[in-house]
Amino acid sequence: MLGMLSGGDELSGYDVKKWINWALRFFYPSPAYSQIYSELKRLERLGLVSSRVDTGGARSRRMYRITPKGLSLLTRWANEETVEPPTLRHNPVLRVMLGHLMQPGRLREILVEHAAYADRMRQAAATEVRWTADQPAWSYARLALEWSERYxxxxxxxxxxxxxxxxxxxxxxxxxxxxxxxxxxxEYWYEVERRIAAEGEDEPI
Incomplete structure (x- = not known):
């Protein structure tokens, strides 16, 4: 949430969700609206964001802005916290691993569907890459989107x-x-495990 607000503009919870769906969905899970609103309230209680009610439109909206404390904490996190390796949960490959249980033709169908999904995501990322080109402030977002297109x-x-x-x-x-x-x-599985471990011990560090 703090990252979405770090660009300087104040945003509603709806705006935050739209921004996440636009840019982060290619490489990071998108939270539900309920999660977004509860997290924004929690961050406000911690003094990391501030809010006001905007009554200028057809309906009132609560607008959030990152505070100096929040920006300082986020900057420190981005620079100093350990970067965890990505955790891959690949359901199509899990089905491949369990291919001996699959009905004839079903595994192929899953893989064809996954290839089509990946191509749709590639095209969507490519479109968003084009729309970031005119804004220098979005240069880093563009890099992430270009990576997503290649991924x-x-x-x-x-x-x-x-x-x-x-x-x-x-x-x-x-x-x-x-x-x-x-x-x-x-017993064979354990024997293979021992051989793999021995192979690793023989490799130079």
């Missing part, structure tokens, strides 16, 4: 590669004559 282009290519690899896997399994796949016994 979804790569995601599309990876999905298409998975579809191609799926063909090869299905041909190999069909040639093996096994209709059902059974995982190796757990």
């Amino acid at each position: 979804y282009a790569a995601e599309h290519d990876l999905a298409m590669r998975l579809i191609k690899d799926l063909d090869e896997v299905e041909e190999r399994l069909a040639a093996s004559g096994r209709d059902n796949i059974e995982f190796p016994a757990r």
